Amino acid sequence: MATRRHILAGLLATTLPRLGWADAGNPAYLAAAQGAGGGFDLHGLNAAGASLFAIPLPARGHAATAHPTRPEAVAFARRPGIYALVIHCVTGQVQARLTPPAGRQFNGHGCFSQDGAVLYTSEVVAETSEGRIGLWDAARGYARMGEWASGGIGPHDLRRLPGRDVLVVANGGIQTDPDDRTKLNIATMRPNLCYLTPEGAVQDQVELAAEYYQNSIRHLALGPDGAVAFALQWEGDPADPVPLLGLHRMGTSARLCPAPEAEAYAMQGYAGSIAFDASGGLIGLTSPKGGVVQIFGAEGAFIATHSRPDACGIAAADAAGFIVTDGGGTVSHLTDSGFAPLCRGAAAWDNHLVPLAT
Template sequence: MQRRSFLASLLAASTLPRLGWADAGSPAFLAAAKDATGAFVLHGLSAQGETVFALPLPARGHAATAHPTRPEAVAFARRPGTYALVIDCARGTQVARLTPPAGRQFNGHGTFSADGATLYTSEVEAEGSAGRIGLWDATANYARIGEWASGGIGPHDLKRLPLSDDLIIANGGIQTDPTDRRKLNIATMRPNLARLSPGGEILSQAELPPDLAQNSIRHLALLPDGRVAFAMQWEGDPADPVPLLGLWDNGALTLCPPPETEAYVMQGYAGSIAHSPTLDALAITSPKGGAVQVFATDGRFVATHRRPDACGVAAGPGGFIVTDGNGAISTLDAAGLLPRRSTALSWDNHLVALAI
């Protein structure tokens, strides 16, 4: 009878409908926000910026990543974070709440392996900010299965390189106090980009030149030709008009300075980055400067567009979609940057496009 009951249960489970992203409303983007009551929420947005689902977060969110096949999103806390929330976006339920091991903190970003079996999370050791990449088994309720060295101090964004399971890591180089986020090593910081194999081996690393060693590498965008664009945040003299965009090409770094007057607009801070296949262009945002700058994919400066507290940016129909802390959702295309939708939300740093 026990065997018969077990087989019946197995058969019933196998006939349950398998949910996909269409069951979650086919969102085009994920974005964390704070609503009018002060609550923190993860939103799934349509290509037009309409909310298709909104799920609560336990504290301020930062970025998110989507499972490649299942309608699951992992929302990450703002660094230094103590939660990563796995959410079933179709059912509106929590699948798992991830907590970093003792002595570790989440650092705001993560990504999946190509087959969706493994979640990778950017982490730091609380004391010293040595970088770690956490490994979580997405086939076993996201159990922790190991960690790798990130190849630097203070890793932030990470991406899986196309057509592989190699990872590219933005090691920001900043050691921070584990309680109050004070920056402790600005004079000696050494940011880098590190490429890791599927086994965690550091295949290559690329550092900025010494005169730009205080330019913290923070966020990444993948280009279709295999290159990686990266956005930086300047920790040096505010009077220095440094480039905030760079390109990584199989280990070689190229910096992309705008005209000097345009460099000052960004106030030394690029908060997010995206590539638009439609425009074949890159955009970096500055909530501090209230601006979005567009570059060609060869690094040539194209234009600056003004938008107060603009930070989230992702590829969208016709070009880019931009979110800001005042609740607006804007389009940025050949016609310029135009607000399209107003919400009662304060959008957080990132707008994550779902490539599913």
């Protein structure tokens, strides 16, 4: 029997105008964080880094993705995870809780099709780490529609290329134990970038040169002209100062972009997140392990290293430079000349700062 609350909710749904992102305060970014009390939340941040809303999560979050028109965000669990929550960012209500099929795990990232009708999620077969892309019907309560092969082992980030429904997937190449995440294939790993058509077929796929097969491709950033920048995590000899930034365009070879040797060591073999600035002329690369953020030109030329403890989340600022979040609770503006803190709170920001305009 319908309760009074359900009846009122139904009446409101039919009488109120359709809500949009403006009703949620027009957030510029989404970010997961741990609060002072130990709980976890998904925040919407404005362009100056102030939190507009904080919606509780059941466990530590990782990345999120925003629906292109509706004020809905999908928050993904810290990988490997078994939850993804579809959250109404005006009401704070969980509209759907997604669970991967038996024997699968979410791998921290997802994105929407250009029209918002389909949600794509990065997943692995738990026992083998074979990659899958899950397809969810956003028009039917996020019902599972099917899946595609990701084209590799251990997919992590995935993005939709600007203006079209071609996906690029960062297949990290690492097989992990499903229980304790022990890395099982470091000597034989083969990361790749894989581009999938709207039908799930492989349109292009590139690997790194043989000496860099232990450089796991983890995170992606898209330039306004279709360039793909990718962030790497080195699983080889820690004494080797390898490049952690790569660039690619479909139909070409992947190109790694080295920093000067001393600057490369500062990253400690680990790039946590990556972004183009609004102009597409700069690339920011973070290392929470090294406590630094590096800036490169759009063609991969090294520009500067700036120190910021536990800095990881990064996205384009409205104007010049980047917005950066760190585990100490600070949101900062970064340009090639350095950091300028914008605001600080009790939230310990997690790995990623996700712009809504993606």
